[in-house]
Amino acid sequence: MKFTTTWLKYLLVTAVLFIASLNNSYAGGFPVRPGSLLLSPSVSYFFANKGWDSLRRKNPFSNNGQFTSISNSLYMEYGISKRFTFLASLPYVINNYVADNYTSKSQGATDLETGIRYYLANINYTYYFTIQGTFITPLYQNNPSLGYGEKGAELKFSFAGSAHFLGKNCYFTAENGVRQYFGDGGPIQDRYNATFGLTLDRRFHQQMSVSIGGFYSTSSLNKGFDPKKLVSNKNFAFNQASITYGYSFTRRFSTFISAGTFINGRNTGDGSSASLSFVIRPF
Amino acid sequence: MAKRLNILKQLICLAAIIATMQPLGAAAQDAKGKKAAAEDPGSVSTILTPADKDARFDDKAVYEFDVKNTTDNEQVGKISYLVSTETDKNLKADSQMIKVPKKSTGKFRWTIPQDKPGYYKVAFMVNVTDYDDTIRKVFGIKPELLTSTHNKPADYHDYWKAAKDELAKIPPNFKVTKMPKITTTGNRYTYAIEMQSIGNMTIRGWMTLPKTVDKGKKFAVLLGLPGYQVNLTPMGGMDEDLAIITLNVRGQGNSRGPVNTRRDEFIFYHIEDKDKYVMRGVIMDCVRCIDFICAQKELNHDKILVSGGSMGGFLAIATAALDKRVALCSSQNPILCDVRSLPGEVDWPLNDINRYVAIQPGLTLDKVFNTLDYFDTKNFASEITCPILLGIGLLDPIAPPPNEYMAFNSITTSKNKRIMVFKDLGHEVNTAYKDLEGRWMRDHFALF
DSSP, rough: OHHHHHHHHHHHHHHHHHHTTTTOOOTTOOOOTTTTTEEEEEEEEEEEEEEEEETOOOOEOGGGGEEEEEEEEEEEEEEESSSEEEEEEEEEEEEEEEEETTTEEEEEEEEEEEEEEEEEETTTEEEEEEEEEEEEEEESSSSSTTOOOEEEEEEEEEEEEEEEETEEEEEEEEEEEEEESSSSTTEEEEEEEEEEEEEETTOOOOOEEEEOOOOEEEESOSOOOOOGGGGGGGGGEEEEEEEEEEEEEOOOOEEEEEEEEEEEEEEEEEEEEEEEEEOOOOO | HHHHHHHHHHHHHHHHHHHHHHHHHHHHHHHHHHHHHHHOOOOEEEEEESSSOEEEEESSEEEEEEEOOOOSOEEEEEEEEEETTTTTTTTEEEEEEEEOOEEEEEEEEEEOOOOSSSSEEEEEEEETEEEEEEEEEEEEGGGGGOOSSOOOOOOHHHHHHHHHHHTTEEEEEEOEEEEOOOOOOSSSSEEEEEEEEEEEEEHHHHHHHHEOSSSTEEEEEEEEOOOOOOOOOOOOOOOOTTEEEEEEEETGGGGTTTTOGGGGGGGGGTTTTTTTOOHHHHHHHHHHHHHHHHOOEEEEEEEEEEETTTTTHHHHHHHHHHHHHHOEEEESSOOOSGGGOTTTTBSHHHHHHHHHHHHHHTTHHHHHHHHGGGGOOHHTTTOOOSSSEEEEETTOSSSOHHHHHHHHHHHOOOEEEEEEETTTOSSSSOOHHHHHHHHHHHHHHHHO
């Protein structure tokens, strides 16, 4: 029982990571106007009661286990100049794991992410290439339910553009980032995401988007999954899909609702999520 | 139970009727279509496609030529082409006999060797059983190598320095008058603007500003410059970041003033004297408008785009060349490019100028060119340092493509220049240019 609940707890670190990276409603990848600020508070709910093991076999959590996570996050972007954008993300999560005869709860701020995005180039002023460097700072210690507890760095490349599709304005972003957590056996992760969105009306009030993304994480430590070796869950992978509806009340205030689910995975929970986020542009 | 069976029977009957009606309707339509097809004798049409989307080639022009025959007759005859220079000197011709069976398409390919850089007129002719047609196009051979053989006047810079010095001595007396009764598209305020320019002439125009609650906002500026004898009116738009100014230079619109010429006379008004030529004042009117922009606290003085077509394109390049406060220049089909090579290429404005020369004692076309050298678009273009976007039409009878390219190629001091070629357009550009212009402006001004 102890082993089971413990490895589940670690298994679900991936779900926490997923939740923390769910906010795509600001369609990153485009350059940002110098001097402008974007704030995006969001709340996400994640639920899982089954998971994939190291052989990608899906099983219910033992003893009717259920994992729920609520993540509150504040994301911000500030346009420093035409080329440079500062960005930061601060998530705070509340995790609950409940099974027959077992309950676990943990909460706290997780990994603070701060970074700089650089606008590299464009094609015909329609398609934009950006590169982003991010530094990860854990805001907790010795709490594997919240993350690895290690600093890290990420380099992300983005391609974004807008066009017309079926008589409507549309946009897309495609991002791929490679993240390295430091420390012994710190995993190296490939994080990818592609979003396609359509503007539903001429006044750009309503939009709908679909996203597909995932993580592939590997560590120099033991690559097989062994419940006795807790760090082994640094080796995992999953793909997820989500759909988002957005409504812009004004140019300065928009709201987004999103629903997502895992498609497949390895060494991770299989869950679904819902989120609500706001985009505020004070100036 | 009996009632239910009855309803079921009724439904089956109804379904049967609907099922019967649909094939009947379809059959009726089919019959109608067959009848129409039987009555349609078909036609012959052609599609001409250059191998390069801009009709720009290195040493041979290549065209695909499709002859589509939807008639019941075999089409027999000849296709041919004739290549000539921009001054209509015939260079090359070829032809071939063709047969296009009924209800089919004949595909042919023309390869036209030509290695001298330039633009060439080409006429493709089709003469078959039921159809005769001529398609006129223009193609380019290494246009980026085209250069003018006509130099700037030695005192070019002194001439324009003197003009600007003269302007600087004129008190601008800027006036801005809110015009609440004049509305435009978009949520904008409209203002009448006024300023003094050289010759103490009053120059007028319009300014529209987006309505905003941000009192400290500074708008980027689009300065729209007028075409020949065009009266510009207030321009609206949905762009919330852009102030739009439309300027009527002297002799045009509400700035007509003492330069009250007939339409055809404006281009040669005082052309015999380079210090009195109307375009000197016109260009200084545009520079004065840049002064106006820089005197307005709600406008961003570092984000000024000048844009115009035809004479407006000429003025945009001239203004950007003479006033470095201009941050971006967009010029569509600018006139007066490499003026000394225009004879034989264009009718206007040379026909009007020649008429004037003919009635002025002692005035010659060469003397006119001595004046126009100071107003040659290619000479202004060589002074441009800001990013520039140029749009040209290969079928343009007023601003011919080789001349346009000479102006473009003379831009050596701007690190960011781009030309957009419309192979099937004359003295115009299309919405693709305007779309690009908007995105280009937003990128350069970082209005993401």
